[in-house]
Amino acid sequence: MQLTAAACDLYGPGYVLHQVVTSVQTTTSTGFDGSSTLWLVLSLFGLQITSAFVKAHLRYHIELTGIQFSASVRTLLFESVLHPNDPSRQQTKSNAADVANLFAVDLLQLMKLTTSLTMMWITPVQITVVVVLLHQLVGWAIFVGVGVIVLILVTTSCLAASFRGYQRNLLQRKDARMQIVHDLFGSIAMVKLNAWEEQFLAKVTTLRHLELVAVWKYLRTFWLLATCMLTTPVVVTVSIFAAYTLWLQKLLTVATVFATLALFRSLQDALIQLPAGLTGLIQCMVSISRIQREIRLHATTVIHDDYSSPDDDDTVRDNGDNAVTIAQGTFAWDQGDDVEPVLTDVNVVLPRGTFTVICGAVGQGKSTLCAALLGELTTSQGHVSLGYGTVGYVAQRPWIQAATLRDNVLFGAPFDRVRYHQVLHTCGLTADVAAFPAGDRTEIGPKGVNLSGGQQARVSLARACYANPDMYILDAPLAAVDATVANHIFRHCFLSYMRHKTVVLVTHHPDILASPHVDRVLQVQNTNVVDITPAKPTDDAAHMEEKIPVLSNPKDDTFEGEDAFEPEGELVVAGDVVVAVEGRATGQVSKAVIHAYIQAIGGYSVLVVLFVLTVAVEAVRVVSDLCTTPISVAMPSNSSIALATLVTSTTKLGVYGLLIFTLCVCTMLQLFAVFVFTLRGSKRLFGEMMQGLLTAPVSFFDANPIGRLLNRLGDDVLQTDLSLPVALAPTLCETAMALSKIGTAVVITQWMGLLVLPLLFVYVKLGGYFLAPLRELNRLQKTARSPLLTVVSDGLDGAATIRAFRGQRTRVLRQHVALVDEFCATQVATAAVNQWFALRVELLSNGIVLALLIGVVVLHDSISPGLVGLVVAYGLSVPATLASLVTFWAQLEVAMIAPERLLEYIHLDKEGARHEPNDTTRGAEWPAQGHIAFENVSFQYSASGPLVLCHVSFQIQSGENVGVVGRTGAGKSSLVQTLFRMYPLTDGRIVIDGVDIATVGLRHLRSRMAIVPQNPVLFRGTIRHYLDPTDAFADDAPLWRALSQVELMDRVAHDEKKLHSEVAELGNNFSAGERQLLCLARALLRQAKVVVLDEATAAIDHDTDTRLQRVVREEFSKSTVLTIAHRLDTVLDYDRILVLDQGQVVQLDTPAALLAQRGGIFFDLVADGGYLVGGQDGDHGTCKYILEEVVPQ
DSSP: OHHHHHHHHHHIIIIIHHHHHHHHHTHHHHOOOHHHHHHHHHHHHHHHHHHHHHHHHHHHHHHHHHHHHHHHHHHHHHHHHTOTTOOGGGGTSSOHHHHHHIIIIIHHHHTTHHHHHHHHHHHHHHHHHHHHHHHHHHGGGHHHHHHHHHHHHHHHHHHHHHHHHHHHHHHHHHHHHHHHHHHHHHTHHHHHHTTOHHHHHHHHHHHHHHHHHHHHHHHHHHHHHHHHHHHHHHHHHHHHHHIIIIISOOOOOHHHHHHHHHHHHHHHHHHHHHHHHHHHHHHHHHHHHHHHHHHHHTTTSOOOSSOOOOSSTTEESOOTTEEEEEEEEEEESSOSTTSOOSEEEEEEEEETTOEEEEEOSTTSSHHHHHHHHHTOSEEEEEEEEEOOOSEEEEOSSOOOOSSBHHHHHHTTSOOOHHHHHHHHHHTTOHHHHHHSTTGGGOBOOGGGTTSOHHHHHHHHHHHHHHHOOSEEEEESTTTTSOHHHHHHIIIIIIIIITTTSEEEEEOOOHHHHTOTTOOEEEEEETTEEEEOOOOOOHHHHHHHHHHSOOOOOGGGOOOOOGGGGSOOSOOOSOTTOOOOOOOOOOSSOOHHHHHHHHHHHTOHHHHHHHHHHHHHHHHHHHHHHHHHHHHHOSSOTTSOOOHHHHHHHHHHHHHHHHHHHHHHHHHHHHHHHHHHHHHHHHHHHHHHHHHHHHTSOHHHHHHSOHHHHHHIIIIIHHIIIIIHHHHHHHHHHHHHHHHHHHHHHHHHHGGGGGGHHHHHHHHHHHHHHHHHHHHHHHHHHHHHHHHHHHHHHHHHHTHHHHHHSTTHHHHHHHHHHHHHHHHHHHHHHHHHHHHHHHHHHHHHHHHHHHHHHHHHHHTTTTSOHHHHHHHHHHHHHHHHHHHHHHHHHHHHHHHHHHHHHHHHHHTOOOSSOSOOTTHHHHOTTOSSSOOEEEEEEEEESSTTSOEEEEEEEEEEOTTOEEEEEOSTTSSHHHHHHHHTTSSOOSEEEEEETTEEGGGSOHHHHHHTEEEEOSSOOOOSEEHHHHHOTTOOOSSSHHHHHHHHHTTOHHHHHTSTTGGGOEEOGGGTTSOHHHHHHHHHHHHHHHOOSEEEEESTTTTSOHHHHHHHHHHHHHHTTTSEEEEEOSSGGGTTTSSEEEEEETTEEEEEEOHHHHHHTTOSHHHHHHHHTTOEESOOTTOOOEETTSOGGGSOO
16 A cells, blocks of 8 residues: 555656656647646546545554554553562562653654654655656766765764664653652652652752753754755755766756656655654654563563462462461562562461461561562562462552542442441441541542541451452551551451451551460561460450450341431541542633743744744745756757856856755754754743642642643653654644745646635635544543553552452453553544545645646646746645645644643642741741640631531640540541641631741741651652751761661661662652651651651551650650640650540540540540550549559549
């Protein structure tokens, strides 16, 4: 098909033009054969029509093949990153940001592969055929042109060789920027709480500058390539004419000149597209190598639908009566002799149906042992035998999907009403679900943003319970829940629902460790696993059995049904926060967007410059073509050449050569201007978009998944950087070329040329009709990519959970394939629409050619042979020019959607002023005392949502330590959100040291307080940079002191890089407890007057917690400390306790006074947590953490 189309395209310039011009030249001697010429024109028209249909179908199938290839690789890549037993990512060989960048950028490049490959082989074929035809016209002079072509091709080959290096460097720079962007917006709440926006913006700006340098090198090479290709036809033409006249000493005829010009013009559009094809091929090869490297990282084991252990001699699936048997096992995160093991000499036997607890100090490897049981580690030595069948896994950092609560629990399994309500009850979710606005149909935001930490843990636990597996591996699910809920889960879930199942639980809870229901206690210490199961005297066991009521069989439990989960009463969670549907503009790109982009590239003066340069290029081109007429009509073709004629012809040829040189210079200047100005616009748009995102409210990020942001920050930025300038430059060239060719031909053919005008009118109307659906389809493409990237991001975050559950990997892959199909459907529709329009454009173009050639035939007596040749040459090139114009104009329309989408994020609502005028007058000493007053504060996450804080009023004195307690979902975290102004208040105000915080700039407010969050996030960089992100400490001594206080000095000093040790993505090379300790160390360094500890030691063992609490009291003795705690022993010696329930303050007093009431929420929490001792026969006893004489009896 490609060869057929190429042959039809060369028929006109290669044969018809020469015959028509020759026929006109010989009119006076032999008479004009009008009928033969007309039949020649009609044959050309017929072949061009055939070529139009062939090329339309050919291009469609080429694009379709590219879409199918890209979709296949996309599916294979996602399948590989969910590969079972894949330890590679743990060692940061490839991180989530890098993989996400492959999906966001590299996979889009693969669609160009088939088009680029086709162009790479057909263009040399076309050049070869043209050279053969030219040899028939100009003889041996063609080899001078061939020499010039070879020289240019050698030059372009050298440029292409360097181009690949620039492309690889560009993608590496983009990867580096996307890593920081992924970290930044993946944990934007942490950034805002610590007022780190400026630091991150500076880091991103630095990386963006390096990326723009790489973009410029890329565009500079493309500029040279494009200049070579655009000027190749005219440079080769003038070299051939010079050789023909000066070397062969022959006179150029009209037929020879314009046939030569037409043949090279037939190559011009192919040569214009060749740089894009060549660069596209290079981009594809670089992207393929990157994707191939990622896939090979995961290609070490066979892929199965469910979890399967590594296929080696050391792992056995059938294990008799034991769920797990590990004999002298040594485990590492990766393979290789130089890889340091993380667990050594492990000897563990877990019989089926046993309840095993794993404990250990912070950072010792409890989660690592869970990973080993799941098969996520590499077995270096020893024998591992796994026979547990199916497994349910709850990760330490709960993985929550952006779906409804019911879908999160079901996790793709069929809905069983009885079992579903059993699970909600046993996991303590019944009351929470009943409080949600839409019950269990409430949509959960990205990463569980509208759930509390405890609710996230229980939803993750419910997912494992509903799967009803043979074995449960539970990594600290009780750390984020209060004592009452923990007690409920222990009794109803662990001891009842999970009985007769193999359970492995990670916990620090001392009562659970001492429980007679625990069959085995394993302590992880110094990479070893030690069995420390305490002896259980029979009397104590019997006593404990009496204290725990006999629970009914879960199958016999009855529930009220779904009606119990209808919303009722006042709500205490942000249940109505849902993922917003991604906005999509409609219609053509608005004038406001075009105006904004023009301003970004430098204003309307830049447009004037580009217009002048474009007109200059085309004016010089037309003048040079007109100059070929006097060169070629100096004498009939069969006359001998006199010396005077040769001199005259040489002079005219020199003028023609000068015009060609001017044309080359103007072309270079035009392309250079386009690339420089568009790069300036890209830089400005990205900077303004980052400002808009960093000042956007947290609610925006709650409603917009990370995949949506990565789509704009990845693909849309790439489109603005590269696709827009690469589309704009040829669009300007082709538009001017089409107008000049048609205009010149119409002027020459006089009234006959007016036949073209109706066709041009139809062309314009057809273009308007075509561009409207094309724009919408491309917007749909970008919208369809966002959920695709979100699924990829979710899959990377929850890969271990997905692999653990039987069949879930297959389900997630099918979900991904379904989204890929939706995305590909938009691409196929776009390809079909493109070729639908291209076919009609070519048909219209052929009509224009027919009208012009008929005009030449009719007016042959009144038009000179030279002008006839010019009209025919221009007419024959019109179809290719208009087809290229359509292609580039469509690409420009598509590329302009990228800045349109970037501008949407530039104009986001602001969360509040970063700086207020009074910030400087208050000075760095504010707050000096730390006095906090909540005055009738009410708060809701959205205007239509429920109140999560209801008329809260209390005061905290300077230097006071206050514990904030309450059941899960009571509003504790919401209290912190309001204190840091993460959301606007619905009513009331918060005052710190007499200043309403609403009048304080956000940066000033947040930077004057310190917080250790429940789920701390560490960002890529060094430990030193994390501890001191603003470089406030020139000396390392304070940093080492803080690390020593949180007992991490030995851990950091052990690394050879010390404080400059690398922090992996999200701090994954540190345990959850170590991440909390690093956050606490940073808070110690800040020495703020207001300190918030939000479950700051939930992932830390009790002994370490006790020592850290002593450090907190000593170091923050002059600060006001608010501690949110489920582990009540951390706050029982605080000055006061603030108790929240359903968003209201229900108790506020000293711990002793609250306990003396012998009732109330706080007393119940203390009692449920096992903190009372000595109570018998109705006497509740005394809190063992408070002096007995303080509590009234």
